[in-house]
Amino acid sequence: MKKQLLSLGLASLLVCSCGNKTATELTLSGLNPQSFQTEINGESVSLYTLKNQAGMEVCITNFGARIVSIMVPDKNGTMKDVVLGFDNIQDYINVPSDFGAAIGRYANRIKDGVIVIDGDTIQLPQNNFGHSLHGGPQGWQYKVFKPTQLNDKAVKMTLLSPDGDANYPGNVTATVTYTLTDDNAIDIKYEATTDKKTIINMTNHSYFNLSGDASKPITNDILYINANEFTPVDDTFMTTGEILPVEDTPMNFNTPKKVGEEIDNFDFAQLKNGNGYDHNWVLNTNLDVNKLAAKVTSPESGISVEVYTNEPGIQVYTGNFLDGTVKGKNGITYNQRTGICLEVQHYPDSPNKPEWPSVILEPGQTYNSRCIYKFTK
Known part of the structure; x- marks a missing residue:
């Protein structure tokens, strides 16, 4: 065929x-x-x-x-x-x-769907555990x-x-x-x-399955993330405001390892909270689009995707909530963890965490963001 x-x-x-x-x-x-x-x-x-x-x-x-x-x-x-x-x-x-x-307009989550701009409190649509996710139910x-x-x-x-x-x-x-x-x-x-x-924070939400067979999970894929820190979440998937080291935790992908090697270690609270990996990593790339931010490789197909960006963070989501209720191309059922998302971004809930990189866009300014997905074999 x-x-x-x-x-x-x-x-x-x-x-x-x-x-x-x-x-x-x-x-x-x-x-x-x-x-x-x-x-x-x-x-x-x-x-x-x-x-x-x-x-x-x-x-x-x-x-x-x-x-x-x-x-x-x-x-x-x-x-x-x-x-x-x-x-x-x-x-x-x-x-x-x-x-x-x-x-868009805002990729990822905003706590309680609330932002404050110049003293004005704005209520955004709430569509995920009381938070606003990916611009709400009618996002871009x-x-x-x-x-x-x-x-x-x-x-x-x-x-x-x-x-x-x-x-x-x-x-x-x-x-x-x-x-x-x-x-x-x-x-x-x-x-x-x-x-x-x-405010604005755009990204791409492709679910990659580099084996080329979407009936197979991505847990055997090899993942590298160029990050020494990540932003932990609570049990509603909302960032806590902390930035923690990945060292000596299942969040450490500085040395490439299988996506599924520790994904079900729910003794580690962050994996329990995320139902697997659904977290933002703080990239080491210093906004340099020429530096490798992340890489995923399918041992089966030999296909890799490298990610480059001028964004400060990347959300890695391992398809934890795919549950077999959706059939995609060629009638294939999309089961849990049959896709991995590599969403370059500003950190979740940045409008409510002023110590993090700003997502404010002013009149006269131009928002510029870049993501490169490079495929190799």
Whole structure:
């Protein structure tokens, strides 16, 4: 079947924009672009394909600016789809998920959904243990972005978020630009401006399964995190305000080890609180996008993803709450820990912890964030 899909993709040469209404060719990952063509609140939604000279393919929908599939070669040269997701737009609409999404306005959690800006207390939607998670139940992952196909290897997604959107202040214009490089990296650039003082913290929420078989857990994958410290959480997944060392704890991935080596050690309170790993690490990279922040490798496929960023932190989430109730691409059931998320970010609840790096965006400023997922074998 994989050989059949590969030959189909190569034979068709794939149109650059799978949003083209006349496109009927399957993508290399086996997606039918017509299954992504719809209108949501009067706005058109489609599928867009990026492809580089090495044959790597990335498919993205402008619904939530989501990465739908990533095809990369394994150690034998066989192309594998290494992210979870759905093969049609209706599932993205009807099944609540963050699969592949551009998260905003604020990635991760804000305590009690409350922020204070210049003395004004603002109540945000509460959707996770009384906290506001990923912008609330109608965050940007459920918005239609305006797509602009820049070329065969790049697409820009633009969102106008009005003043009062989920109670956040300011008319915000945000862009997410995905560029597929010829060295098999997805270079994601986020920008945002506002006309009123606000907060912003964007990230990508792809669930990686580097084996290329989403029926298999990621617990045997090898994880490296370039961090000496992390931000612990309470039993509602909220950061406590502490920054603790990883040394001599299961949080230490400075020496690469299996994701699952200590994941069920619930005698360690942080793993019990997170139901596994669902924590922010304080990166050693000093905001330098050229320094390796994290790396995951599948021993089975030989595929690795390296993460580079100018953000101070990374949330590593090991799919602890995938529970077998959702079926994704190819009808595969997504069981617990069949995906790992590598969400570069400012720390959770930073608006309420002024000692941490600021997430304030002022009029006249431009928010800039960058994440590079580089694939190797």
